[in-house]
Amino acid sequence: MVDMRWQRPPFDIVRAAHAELLVSDLEASRRFYVDLLGFVVTAEEPGALYLRGYEEQVHHSLVLRQLPAAGGPAAGGGPGPARRPEAQAPDGGRHGPISPGGRGEPGAGLTSAPGQVLPGTTQGHVLPAAPPGRGLPDAAEGQVLPAVAPGQALPAAAHLAYRVAGEDDLDRLAAFFQERGCRFTWLEPGDEPGQGRALRVQDPLGFPVEFFCRMERAERLLQRFDRYRGAHILRLDHFNLHVPDVQAAYDHYKALGFRCSEYTATDPPGPDERLWAAWMYRKPNVHDVALMNGDGPRLHHLGFWVSDTQSVLRACDILAAAGWADAIERGPGRHGLSNAFFVYLRDPDGHRIELYTCDYYTGDPDFEPIRWSVNDPRRGTFWGHAAPASWFEESSRVLDLDGRPVPVEPAKLRERPQTVT
Amino acid sequence: MVDMRWQRPPFDIVRAAHAELLVSDLEASRRFYVDLLGFVVTAEEPGALYLRGYEEQVHHSLVLRQLPAAGGPAAGGGPGPARRPEAQAPDGGRHGPISPGGRGEPGAGLTSAPGQVLPGTTQGHVLPAAPPGRGLPDAAEGQVLPAVAPGQALPAAAHLAYRVAGEDDLDRLAAFFQERGCRFTWLEPGDEPGQGRALRVQDPLGFPVEFFCRMERAERLLQRFDRYRGAHILRLDHFNLHVPDVQAAYDHYKALGFRCSEYTATDPPGPDERLWAAWMYRKPNVHDVALMNGDGPRLHHLGFWVSDTQSVLRACDILAAAGWADAIERGPGRHGLSNAFFVYLRDPDGHRIELYTCDYYTGDPDFEPIRWSVNDPRRGTFWGHAAPASWFEESSRVLDLDGRPVPVEPAKLRERPQTVT
Amino acid sequence: MVDMRWQRPPFDIVRAAHAELLVSDLEASRRFYVDLLGFVVTAEEPGALYLRGYEEQVHHSLVLRQLPAAGGPAAGGGPGPARRPEAQAPDGGRHGPISPGGRGEPGAGLTSAPGQVLPGTTQGHVLPAAPPGRGLPDAAEGQVLPAVAPGQALPAAAHLAYRVAGEDDLDRLAAFFQERGCRFTWLEPGDEPGQGRALRVQDPLGFPVEFFCRMERAERLLQRFDRYRGAHILRLDHFNLHVPDVQAAYDHYKALGFRCSEYTATDPPGPDERLWAAWMYRKPNVHDVALMNGDGPRLHHLGFWVSDTQSVLRACDILAAAGWADAIERGPGRHGLSNAFFVYLRDPDGHRIELYTCDYYTGDPDFEPIRWSVNDPRRGTFWGHAAPASWFEESSRVLDLDGRPVPVEPAKLRERPQTVT
Amino acid sequence: MVDMRWQRPPFDIVRAAHAELLVSDLEASRRFYVDLLGFVVTAEEPGALYLRGYEEQVHHSLVLRQLPAAGGPAAGGGPGPARRPEAQAPDGGRHGPISPGGRGEPGAGLTSAPGQVLPGTTQGHVLPAAPPGRGLPDAAEGQVLPAVAPGQALPAAAHLAYRVAGEDDLDRLAAFFQERGCRFTWLEPGDEPGQGRALRVQDPLGFPVEFFCRMERAERLLQRFDRYRGAHILRLDHFNLHVPDVQAAYDHYKALGFRCSEYTATDPPGPDERLWAAWMYRKPNVHDVALMNGDGPRLHHLGFWVSDTQSVLRACDILAAAGWADAIERGPGRHGLSNAFFVYLRDPDGHRIELYTCDYYTGDPDFEPIRWSVNDPRRGTFWGHAAPASWFEESSRVLDLDGRPVPVEPAKLRERPQTVT
Ligand SMILES: [Ca+2]
Ligand SMILES: [Fe+2]
Ligand SMILES: [Fe+2]
Ligand SMILES: [Fe+2]
Ligand SMILES: [Fe+2]
Incomplete structure (x- = not known):
């Protein structure tokens, strides 16, 4: 629990x-x-x-x-x-x-x-x-x-x-x-x-x-539609992290004042369930940071907010047209968890970027986190699509304060949602 | 100022x-x-x-x-x-x-x-x-x-x-x-x-x-897409109020802890400008309440959040198909102020409802309110469309605690954005 | 050739x-x-x-x-x-x-x-x-x-x-x-x-x-948006057939006056290439019938036109919400071939339905068929997604004039586009 | 009749x-x-x-x-x-x-x-x-x-x-x-x-x-989504003409083999009704040419096909962002007649361009033209919006074979759909 x-x-x-x-x-x-x-x-x-x-x-x-x-x-x-x-x-x-x-x-x-x-x-x-x-x-x-x-x-x-x-x-x-x-x-x-x-x-x-706290202001281009290009990226929305011990990471972020919107737990539900992933927020949408079971610490992806589903589809069309179809790793699709419409892309170095839109408001005082079973196929993609194995395994290393890669520890949980092998 | x-x-x-x-x-x-x-x-x-x-x-x-x-x-x-x-x-x-x-x-x-x-x-x-x-x-x-x-x-x-x-x-x-x-x-x-x-x-x-603070929980149907009908209304977003003295109303809501995202002021900008309207928020999007110059106190409209522009267009199609085209008062269009995509509807009694989507995040500590001139034609509809006169003049009366209509006082400012007569 | x-x-x-x-x-x-x-x-x-x-x-x-x-x-x-x-x-x-x-x-x-x-x-x-x-x-x-x-x-x-x-x-x-x-x-x-x-x-x-030629007229509901439900299916667009000998099927349809919009051929291009699939039309969009290499004669799918990409996405959302996510076999996605936005669904008996929209006009007198290599990953899904094996293998049997299943003959070509096994 | x-x-x-x-x-x-x-x-x-x-x-x-x-x-x-x-x-x-x-x-x-x-x-x-x-x-x-x-x-x-x-x-x-x-x-x-x-x-x-019949081929950019800009204009769809005698123009185009998809007639319906406008086609969608009652001969507008409603909305956003909001004359909206989603723009010289999408198929042998009353407010915009007077009055002159403006004759019918004055 x-x-x-x-x-x-x-x-x-x-x-x-x-x-x-x-x-x-x-x-x-x-x-x-x-x-x-x-x-x-x-x-x-x-x-x-x-x-x-x-x-x-x-x-x-x-x-x-x-x-x-x-x-x-x-x-x-x-x-x-x-x-x-x-x-x-x-x-x-x-x-x-x-x-x-x-x-x-x-x-x-x-x-x-x-x-x-x-x-x-x-x-x-x-x-x-x-x-x-x-x-x-x-x-x-x-x-x-x-x-x-x-x-x-x-x-x-x-x-x-x-x-x-x-x-x-x-x-x-x-x-x-x-x-x-x-x-x-x-x-x-x-x-x-x-x-x-x-x-x-x-x-x-x-x-x-x-x-x-402070950052130099730049010109806001929200209404410079004549300058919009590509996926119409609006803003950074969240980080997603691979952590070996989700419970420990969850406790840390809770101590920082983050609330939980949704989480994935092992079956069966109950006192012995283990936290497999957690979506945590400060601003009142689904998350500012997601913590997922995996070898870590590693950065799984950066999530950027786009204005609508069309932006996600257009990004795929543009990438494919330019010969970059390989950059499309997973999706487009609807997330079960978060309800967002998404696609995951890999940049030329393999960093993963999510285009993300249409999640929901979480700021009410009685908001209760939503539980998903790690074995629910609609958890990841609501439509039941399996994610590729790369999506579960590959992440970006992170550096310590000296600029050296932080050693990676193996994930504590072996449960894994369905993947395409 | x-x-x-x-x-x-x-x-x-x-x-x-x-x-x-x-x-x-x-x-x-x-x-x-x-x-x-x-x-x-x-x-x-x-x-x-x-x-x-x-x-x-x-x-x-x-x-x-x-x-x-x-x-x-x-x-x-x-x-x-x-x-x-x-x-x-x-x-x-x-x-x-x-x-x-x-x-x-x-x-x-x-x-x-x-x-x-x-x-x-x-x-x-x-x-x-x-x-x-x-x-x-x-x-x-x-x-x-x-x-x-x-x-x-x-x-x-x-x-x-x-x-x-x-x-x-x-x-x-x-x-x-x-x-x-x-x-x-x-x-x-x-x-x-x-x-x-x-x-x-x-x-x-x-x-x-x-x-x-407390309200009985109802089943969340966000992912019951099989039950979605009509305009795919997701949640209440804001109130818009006609008030005779916008500055006084602004000061009141500021005292309640509301912040201002955008505002309309009379020309010329500077020490003598008057506040013509203000969009104020607690949750970090454009507003929970808008205060507009007009005879008041009256409720100008309730704004409901829909998931995308398509929901706005579909609502118009549905209303017209059902013989309710007259319910469409203004829009669909893009707001200059708030950047939201919108349509205003009038219910059978004349209450005004806005379908509203795609505004933006306002929660950063250095967020600065955006000023619009009351004479900027893109303020209301970014595309320059004039609003009908009814939109500026008609509003719902409000009742006092005894259930009696609160007397209406005339608006303090005479400036009025362009309308279609 | x-x-x-x-x-x-x-x-x-x-x-x-x-x-x-x-x-x-x-x-x-x-x-x-x-x-x-x-x-x-x-x-x-x-x-x-x-x-x-x-x-x-x-x-x-x-x-x-x-x-x-x-x-x-x-x-x-x-x-x-x-x-x-x-x-x-x-x-x-x-x-x-x-x-x-x-x-x-x-x-x-x-x-x-x-x-x-x-x-x-x-x-x-x-x-x-x-x-x-x-x-x-x-x-x-x-x-x-x-x-x-x-x-x-x-x-x-x-x-x-x-x-x-x-x-x-x-x-x-x-x-x-x-x-x-x-x-x-x-x-x-x-x-x-x-x-x-x-x-x-x-x-x-x-x-x-x-x-x-003649069919009883039914009420056209195109503008009865108040009655639209589900995927907003507008009309039948095409048949897709599994045939063991695409060249023979192509010749037959050509004799019926069909023109070819796009086709898939084996590599290398040139005199020895074999026709792997052909999209053929009478009305001037991409096809009324597609002929694909496979054990046949079998009906691969029926394609129904929907009004926009949103209808395709909404269909997936609805099916998943109703517990029918398994009906989503492939997509949604953008076809390379035809440029249409699509999803393939399987009905309760396994009949395959495609929701299809946004292909293009083919009626100009100098329209030249577009060639795709069977090995081009963008042919099927422009974004490079592989189709599941079921999509290539499973089809509906067809009946003869006595209502008995027509025997199936094996496909002549062994080349197969990439699949997910 | x-x-x-x-x-x-x-x-x-x-x-x-x-x-x-x-x-x-x-x-x-x-x-x-x-x-x-x-x-x-x-x-x-x-x-x-x-x-x-x-x-x-x-x-x-x-x-x-x-x-x-x-x-x-x-x-x-x-x-x-x-x-x-x-x-x-x-x-x-x-x-x-x-x-x-x-x-x-x-x-x-x-x-x-x-x-x-x-x-x-x-x-x-x-x-x-x-x-x-x-x-x-x-x-x-x-x-x-x-x-x-x-x-x-x-x-x-x-x-x-x-x-x-x-x-x-x-x-x-x-x-x-x-x-x-x-x-x-x-x-x-x-x-x-x-x-x-x-x-x-x-x-x-x-x-x-x-x-x-013949025209030099140019590179088809339909799938060069990386080069798409602006309104994502796909192709020319139709001409719309102001003619003083719609019945005569109708008869002429009928003699050229055009069929009628929809038409506007004066009230009351019956033997004395007069043809106020007609939409006529060769390719099987709503029209290649529309003939509207007005002073003429003049070119009312060119209609260009865009892929979806989003392209229409985006065009408005782009124009307004670039300071060209005045170019938006009417719409965006849904046509009653044709069911298309549209916007009318005016170019720097006043030529009128329509962005147009999502009409329907008209190629069946028993297709029957759809009648609209000139007084039906949903005829023009299904949602009931009145068109501006400019839309009914202003058109481009046409030149004769010597390059001289063809004299304009006054419209035969005085009936006029609702406008915004
Ligand atoms: Ca859309
Ligand atoms: Fe930094
Ligand atoms: Fe209450
Ligand atoms: Fe039949
Ligand atoms: Fe020419």
Whole structure:
């Protein structure tokens, strides 16, 4: 039995706000996200694109950052913002315990050749020296990434960010994570282009999570229909995470003030059921973050809101017309869970994007989470379609605060919804 | 210049939740709302229908109540729930100052013959004696409604209800209104079918506003697509009110914790501009309540959320096919203000219903209200279509806590957006 | 190389017009076609339903006929109209006249228990009479149908009908088939309810094909949007046939005056390519009949036109909501071939129905057929989705003029597009 | 009573195929048609754009030709192809041969300054030559166009073209028009870019009508969804003409083999009713040409097929977003007559374009025309919306074979459907 009671912590997380993905070929990614899907470019710099949807008034909801080519630093002087570690933390005061080995470059341990197909890598990666100057001190050169399972090493996400209601929420969140012994660091305004002061933490689940309140405003294009292209992406809606222990992840997010809208549990229902997945929200729709049983911590997908079912269908038509039909992994279809109309796409590096629309309002005080059996075929696709095995197995790795892939632990539950083999 | 700063009162209003409309022919209303638009009937009793949308898990978001026929009491023993006036209020204690003339039956002063076309009534109404037993004491029989302008007397709305987050918010709201000298009364659980304890107040703007936290759950039909009919109405979204003094109404709702998403102001922009209309929200989309310059207090329309533009078009097709094309007053079209896709319908009594979909998210901490000039033709319909004059002039009367029409005061501003004459 | 030149025979076939399917449980079929998909019932009689779409002004585009229960005649005095064998076969010979022993009852050799799931039957069926060669007289009764592959024996279709421009086209068509040695019979007006004089022939491909000109008019409900239900089925669009020799079938339809819009051929393109499938039309959209390589003669599916993509999605939502998600076999999706948006459904007996919309105009004099390689993954679903194996393997049997299943011959080509196993 | 019997002339007109519009500012027109509506540019030359829809495999369905600036020839050596007058008119007589003075430059008598708003012109135009009677020789140069009503003089259309099934249909059509005493001329292949041999005639109604069979093929972009822009225009569907005598126009088109799908007649129905409008088709949907009561001959609008209702709504959104909301004249809405979903737009010169989708199939042999009363408010817009007066009054002038505006005669019927004043 799952405890669904809502907790009210002393900070106010508003919603899932943006994510940073590492890519091996920024031009290929630009073709996918900008030319085909129609994301709006707010800013670009050597090695990075800052993107948003048509509705968003913020500088970015998606950052694409070029991985440095193998054997050298990234173009443009290094990927990612400078991190500013707390200078003083003897009493454990304003920041968490950063290990001496810390490195501040996202993906510092990752390399790629442009165009390289990253999923399916089977061996550990030799990490070159991190670039001097902007990172944390004392990194050991040539460190070998612990062996990971085949296909699990890349793609990788550098951080996931939630927006908070006020600046002081950040300080209360820092205290929250410090209590839990989590390592964290502060970003000053501008460390990430367009973003105010931010707290980055490696959360108890292993994810690189950021909290921020202020972001530079960008022109809202919601009614610039003459500029709409592609899938008519409106805004970031949610993160979906592969976690090895859904119950633990659920408890963590509940402590952050998230409520549960729907969940998947093992059969039979009752005291011995286990939580297989949970959809949790701060803004009152189905979710800001979903937690799914799987090897993790890994980022399963980013969900972007589009205005209607037609946008989802059109995205498929456009991708296929442009020769990118392979990017369509699952759907289009209607979700049982969330009721949303969706399609899952894979970007050139294998990062998974969901186009998502038409879920429902969850803000009433007596809202009760909806239970689905892991064995209900309508849970995933209401129409009964099985998901491909890749959808259950493949996810993006996440980086720690030093930019190194966080080791992946196997999923605790073996139950698995139906798949197409 | 409009002060858009957000206030945080000590109570938490969640959203616009339901409304009660008085109708002259309940079967005609059933045909419109249930048979043609597809509202779901949760419960019916002699003289009343309790309706909801497919997404709603609550007992009702719309109550239709039969007006008593002229010269006699309503079928079923009188329209509306029993009101429980505070027995003791000598010191103005737990309830507001109820005037001696108080009457407890909604629409007690209104009569109609079935099928009568109510809008356009030009004379004052002679109010018959209120039924004994359930009303408030001491009503004078045969009281004449103060003369109102042509077409302004009927239809009428009995109450508009907001949901709150907790039971104790009700008490804090009672204190809030008491401070402002507003008359109020309490409903016990079940006084209104399916509803918990509720506070009813005649607010400073003259509207009969209800606050409640608990409501009996009804089956959620969101995924019972096999039962969808008509316009695929999902849920109540907002109220739109005609108020003579928009600035005063704005200040009142701001004090209740509402934020402003968009507003219309007179030209030229600057210190002398006047607020012509304001869209205000608690749940983070464009609005729970809109305040528009006009003779008031009157209910301009109820906005119901539908899932997509197709539902709006289909509603028009269905109405026209059934011989009800006259019910389509304005649209379909795209709003400039709110960006929603919409159509306005008039029910058999002239109550106005909006089908509304696809607005946007407003929950970010730095959300800034959007200004529109009252003279911008794209403000109402983004495509530039003028609204018919009826849309600006006609509204439903509202009743006071005794069930008598609240007198209407003329709008303070004379500016008017373009109309079709 | 395929000869795509258009022939102009002396008759004018207008379009694919209707089909008759045998069903094992008429009430289950009614639930599927009428209650869920929204077909309109023009007429019903014991053991049969006559259905049409909202746009159709004809008595029926789909006839559902109850198979007699095992061991007895069908309810209502036997399924199907009385046949009137040709009194005078001009050459007294091999075609036209049906011997007294020719039964003429569709499905005469088939029985079922109500609710029986017919697909997957694995044993031969005991038939009262089976034709030697191609359905000529003097069949021995009680003959066992030659063994067919599992799942291939039932469901069965009794006839497929094309409409012609004038009554005399029927006579010219009779002459055409007589020249080719095909057995045929005439139906008098009313033999099939609502239908005028009709020619039924077992065509050279083995299909029971009917031609008629006149049909009783039914009320056109195209603008009775208030009566629309389900998938908003507008009209029959096409037949899709499994034939063992596509080239032979193509040549036959070309001789009937059909043109080719698109076709699938084996690789490599050039003189040795083989025709794997062909889409052929009389009315100027993509097809009235499609011919696909497969064991045959069998009816692969009936295609019904719906007004838009939303109707296709809604059909899936409705079926799933009603517990019929299993009826969704393939899609929704965009066809590469035809560009139509589609979904394939299986009715309670396994008959396949396609909901189909948005193909294109083919009537220009220089229209050139479009070639697809059988190995192009976008051919079937433009988005690259593989079809399930069932879609390629399972089809409805067809009956000869005596109502006995026509033997199935294996497909000539072994090439097969990608499937999900 | 209208005679709806179908005639079968000895030629085969396939469909409405393309039109040529004269524009005052080609760059403004390009912005409207190409940038905003998304027409595809097949070819351009100084002073002309050749456009098509995404589905079309033909060189053009719309030609935009720059009017020469006042006081000089058009850029690029003159608008329009060279005309080749018939060398030998068989009877040496009243038709066929164009006199030496007849120039054949479309718009030869028209001038404009770029950006000039043409509708609303109130004075007569000085024309180099205007035909007495119906466009036969010996026009006096410098003649003043007979005074026309305000707003009736411009914009102008140079020709409307129908495609025929075979080259020899052109000769049979020439004979047909010669019999009727119509002036005509031949265009050789390439005289109009991309077009084969063509017959141009000033038809008995006064319109410059062209017939052709062959046209250069252009790449079909139906499945290049990645290139779709704007309104997703697929193909030309129909012409709509203002004619002063609908009955005469109806009889003419019936003689050309057109059938009638729907018509509007005056009340009361019966022997004295008059034909107010007629929708006539060759391809089996609602129409290739509509004939409406009005001052004429004038071109009321060109109808272009779009794929779905969403395309219509999106076109409005795009135009409004780009600041062109004024281009939206009427709709979007559902037509009663034709059942199509539509919007009417006005281009920068005032030419009217309809975006049109979802009408129905008319090819059955017993199709019976549908009668509408001119007073039925659902006739125009099924939802009951009145059309603006401009929609009934304003149309594009048409040119004769010498490029001079054809005089306009007043409509015979005074009945007029409801309008918004
Ligand atoms: Ca749609
Ligand atoms: Fe960030
Ligand atoms: Fe209430
Ligand atoms: Fe038939
Ligand atoms: Fe032409």
